[in-house]
Amino acid sequence: MSNIATKLRLPNLKETQWQILAGPVLIMLILAMMVLPLPAFLLDLFFTFNIVLALMILMVAMFTQRTLEFAAFPTILLFSTLLRLALNVASTRIILMEGHTGSAAAGHVVEAFGHFLVGGNFAIGIVVFIILVIINFMVITKGAGRIAEVGARFTLDGMPGKQMAIDADLNAGLIGEEEAKRRRTEVTQESDFYGSMDGASKFVRGDAIAGILILVIEMVGGLLVGMLSHGMPFGQAGETYVLLAIGDGLVAQIPALIISTAAGVIVTRVSNEQSVGEQMFTQLFSNPRVMVLAAGVIGLLGLIPGMPNFVFLLFTGGLLGLAWWLRGADGKGRTSSGTAADGQTEKDPIKQESLQASEATWQDVQFEDMLGLEVGYRLIPMVDGAQSGELLGRIRGIRKKFAQDMGFLPPVVHIRDNLDLTPTHYRILMKGVEIGSGETQPERWMAINPGNAVGSLEGEPCQEPAFGLEAVWIDEVLREQAQTQGYTVVDASTVMATHLNHLIAMNASDLFGRQETQQLLDRITKDMPKLIEDLIPGTVSLTVLHKVLQNLLAERVSIRDMRSIIEALAEHAPGQTDPDELTALVRVKLGRAITHQWFPGSGELQVIGLDVGLERILIQAAQSGSGLEPGIAENLMIQTERALQRQEAMGAPPVLLVNHILRMMLSRFLRRAMPQLVVMSNMEIANHRPIRMSSIVGGQ
Structure with a gap:
């Protein structure tokens, strides 16, 4: 074979x-011809x-339809x-x-050009x-x-x-x-x-x-x-x-x-769908009136005594004949397009086209875009490539950075104007539903107060759309002053790009569909073909893999380390089919990366912990499947929110560290009200990292 x-x-x-x-x-x-004597x-x-x-070069040049077809x-x-x-x-x-030997000394080609073409003179x-x-x-x-x-x-x-x-x-x-x-x-x-x-x-x-x-x-x-x-x-x-x-x-x-x-x-x-010869003929001989006028001029010259009358009148007749033929062909084309074969008049082409356009077809079915951005008319220059719109480049950078960080390519952002919006308003949509909106002023700068800015600024007070921080729209002249006072100053396109980036990160799991799962699987198959062939779809279906990856993305866990994810599934999937349980096992495999994501370096981990008594009660509720009592649930929510505020005030990551059995239950319960909270299992922490409970939930 x-x-x-x-x-x-x-x-x-x-x-x-x-x-x-x-x-x-x-x-x-060529070098040999320059050095060696040739017969x-x-x-x-x-x-x-x-x-x-x-001749070949000229013919190729004549028949090319686009310049780059003959780039060589x-x-x-x-x-x-x-x-x-x-x-x-x-x-x-x-x-x-050898010239003294005769006219054929340099070959018959040179001899022919020297004698025949110029008569030997x-x-x-x-x-x-x-x-x-x-x-x-x-x-x-x-x-x-x-x-x-x-x-x-x-x-x-x-x-x-x-x-x-x-x-x-x-x-x-x-x-x-x-x-x-x-x-x-x-x-x-x-x-x-x-x-x-x-x-x-x-x-x-x-x-x-x-x-x-x-x-x-x-x-x-x-x-x-x-x-x-x-x-x-x-x-x-x-x-x-x-x-x-x-x-x-x-x-x-x-x-x-x-x-x-x-x-x-x-x-x-000029590049188009025609060769040079077709362009010349169709554009030079397409108008019969040009032929008639040219025939009239040459005919008048042919009638003047002393001129070559026969030749001029011959061309006059030829031009008139060509004009008659072109006009006849044009009329025949119009007649054939307006009359059917049986002699009955067809509908006017324009009316027929409009009638066809009015008929509903499957082309009229419009699917919702995964991601969309609608802008008011004053924001159009920001998204118009012809007007050097900076937002386009920023969106491209956002998608590329997201793919590098999270491990999959988010959908293309479809941008369109919306005259129903106010001129400076914009909306961000996912699957046709608005997930965020804001207002931005293209000619001004947003001065954002990160919490430690001093003094006030003259401008229009507003709120930063991504994180809800206090901000002010200021003019260009106040930009340096705002930076001196501790404000973070960004332009309008950065405001929109930051908002879009935040929403894409918060909705990563919803943006990761089955199509993205299949594309990611095809990408991994190139690197690990044998492992993927043995695992999917024999042991793990595409649906289960999609659900596991969605669960990870929902809690802001990157899926870049697909090798570890596939290895964990290959190890545990034969005895476990529940996607949620498989997700917990995959998280343990990714523990080092998850820990590093929230606690870079090798220092102490400052986390929120659970009181021992409360943890015992929660473990009993999780094992029995009875759920949390209303009083305990409300107290848990209030105390966790307070601990989270203290954690943020200290500048520590918003991480709640719990027993492995409680992680999934508490994550689903607490993150509904506090989406910024990260719930980690004690099995996901590396053994060599010291842990300090900076806040306790459930303590006195």
């Missing part, structure tokens, strides 16, 4: 190796190949220029060495060569180089706007991560292409100058070699060597002219 697979892969491998070696082989061939037959082959290559053009331009120069060197060598050849060089150097190459220069400048200037537009579409959910990555790569490639074309155009201009110098050197050198080395008279030496030099120059400049034209086609085209 392996041999068959190897044989099947072998052609692709050979093809790849051939493509990789094409560039180095061509470079070695006339090989020169004929290489000159013919040079012409064919130029600058490199090909460099190689083709080097090839022509190498051929010039090789042909110059053989002309000076070297004066005509020189004039034709100079005209070709002027056309190439002064017109085509100069224009293409200028267009490439301007294109490179505008492309580089437009890159930030294009990048922000891509980010806006990504954050709005119009495109996915892969499409955004592809568009960013395309923008970068486009800028690189025009920058390369700006420099590559200098190759062609330099090639044109080199062609003139090589022609002069060949003619002067040929005259000297013919008269001094071979004793030829001046006239014979001039006729022989000048014609060979002219043939050599023409056979090099014609391909150069073709490739310069291809460069002009590449940089002047």
Whole structure:
């Protein structure tokens, strides 16, 4: 089987190796032509190949629909220029060495261009060569180089706007991560292409100058070699060597002219779904009135005595015929679109389209977005990529940071304006339901009092939307003063981003659905394929795994350490199927990470504890399943809230440490009223960490 697979892969491998070696082989061939003398037959082959290559490049340029489809053009331009120069060197060598033997000394291609194209007259050849060089150097190459220069400048200037537009579409959910990555790569490639074309155009201009110098050197050198080395008279030496030099120059400049034209086609085209030929024909010959007016002008000139009447009137008839054909085709198209095959008139296309649009289809079914942000009209610039909205970049950073911290990628935030909101108001929605709202002022700054700020500020009092802290909207001029007084000063986009980040963290378990579970499972399978294959879905179903991960996220436990989670499930799932019990066992496995999350370092753990008597009563209630008595439950709630306030005043983490049996029950009971409270089991604490009960719940 392996041999068959190897044989099947072998052609692709050979093809790849051939493509990789094409560039180095061509470079070695060019260097060899510059150093080694070549026979006339090989020169004929290489000159013919040079012409064919130029024609192929022009045809590819004509048929490309987008500029980046021929992104290798600058490199090909460099190689083709080097090839022509190498051929010039090789042909110059053989002309000076063997030119006295006859007109075919440098091959039949050079001979044909030197005799047939210019009639064997070297004066005509020189004039034709100079005209070709002027056309190439002064017109085509100069224009293409200028267009490439301007294109490179505008492309580089437009890159930030294009990048922000891509980010806006990504954050709005119009495109996915892969499409955004592809568009960013395309923008970068486009800028690189025009920058390369700006420099590559200098190759062609330099090639044109080199062609003139090589022609002069060949003619002067040929005259000297013919008269001094071979004793030829001046006239014979001039006729022989000048014609060979002219043939050599023409056979090099014609391909150069073709490739310069291809460069002009590449940089002047406008990207759409049509090739250059289709664009030219459809846009030039699409209007019959243009044909009629052009026929009228050329017809009037054709009636003037002394003008070439026959030719002008011939073109007049051709243009009128073309106009009649275009108008007839246009009318036929309209008739066929408005009349059915049986002769009955169909409905007007616009009316038909509107009728179809009025019909309900499954496309009208709109699903709720997992996360949404609605803004008033004054906040639109903050979320508009075209207006350099900073909030888009912040939201992207929030999603990336959340994925790094919590272990899964939150859904895309779909942003839209809502004219029903007040101009500076915004709403954050989850599954179509509002989970938070606030008001922000784009032109001002929010000065937040973290609790130790001194003095007052002139501005509009408000409340920080994420954590409910006292704040003031201030003007830009008071920003430094507010920072000096101990206020935390943030801009409007930071206020919204912080609020969104807080709500995403608080609702992480609800945002983690079955689809995210499957995507996370696919991601883990790449690293631990065998373990996942044996565990899921054979031992643990996707539903149970989803519930366990949701339970962890509900209590702000990161699921980044999926290896430990999978190992814990693989160890305990065969004997335990309850997701809540499995969650408790997974938490013990993650104990070190949970402890480090709330108590970084290796110092003492300051926690809230339970009174021994109260703990005994709670354990009995948990084991019997009778639940808490109302009096005990109310007293437990009040005392825990007081202990939590003392803990926060001390600057210690809001952690309640309880017996492992009580953790799940107390977490569900207490966190409804105190969502910031963290309930940890004593089995989740590392043995080497010292513990101090800074507050006791249930004590006298």
